[in-house]
Amino acid sequence: MSDMLHQIEPVIPALRRYARSLVRNRAAADDLVQDCLERAVTHWHQRRDTGSAKSWLFAILHNLAINQFRSAAARVQHVAIDEAGEHEFGQSAEQEQKLMYQDVLGKLARLPDEQRSVLLLIAVEDLSYAEAAKVLNIPIGTVMSRLSRARERLQQELERPADNQQGNVVQLRSKP
Numbered sequence: 001m002s003d004m005l006h007q008i009e010p011v012i013p014a015l016r017r018y019a020r021s022l023v024r025n026r027a028a029a030d031d032l033v034q035d036c037l038e039r040a041v042t043h044w045h046q047r048r049d050t051g052s053a054k055s056w057l058f059a060i061l062h063n064l065a066i067n068q069f070r071s072a073a074a075r076v077q078h079v080a081i082d083e084a085g086e087h088e089f090g091q092s093a094e095q096e097q098k099l100m101y102q103d104v105l106g107k108l109a110r111l112p113d114e115q116r117s118v119l120l121l122i123a124v125e126d127l128s129y130a131e132a133a134k135v136l137n138i139p140i141g142t143v144m145s146r147l148s149r150a151r152e153r154l155q156q157e158l159e160r161p162a163d164n165q166q167g168n169v170v171q172l173r174s175k176p
Helices: 002-023 026-042 054-074 096-109 113-124 129-136 140-159
Strands: none
Touching: 002 026, 002 054, 002 113, 026 054, 054 129, 096 113, 096 140, 113 129, 113 140, 129 140
16 A cells, blocks of 8 residues: 555656646646546556556556547537636736736647647656656557657747737828
8 A cells, every 4th residue: 555655646746747738737737646546546456567666657648638538529518607717718928927827828728639748748747758658558659759749740830929919909190
């Protein structure tokens, strides 16, 4: 039991970050991590790899998220306007840093799911290529090619002006 706790506990912050990047909702991400941890504890004896549990935990979390996405796509969620909080209607951008952060997140969200997942696991969660391959259940070569394409596409997106910047230009003088 203590071996299990020593392996799981240090991974929880990384699982929360990854879950938040996948579902983009703090409460839903926390629920996803909770489900992941519950599944890990109940199926601890079924692990094939007796080494580090990190990639195994990320695989559980990833698969749970995919299952949630599939079931959410099958149903529509309605929220009454009286029950919705201010944050669900929009956020005011108070600082340039926040705008840049949102721009990068938006461009990251435009990446295909398979590229975004690989990029987040390797660049943000610091998993090795082999660990990411285990999490996503794909060959290591596929991880490397998806990562390369994700980095290249994200770089192209970041170098392009934001969609709203071109429409924000106001001409101060009329041309003669």
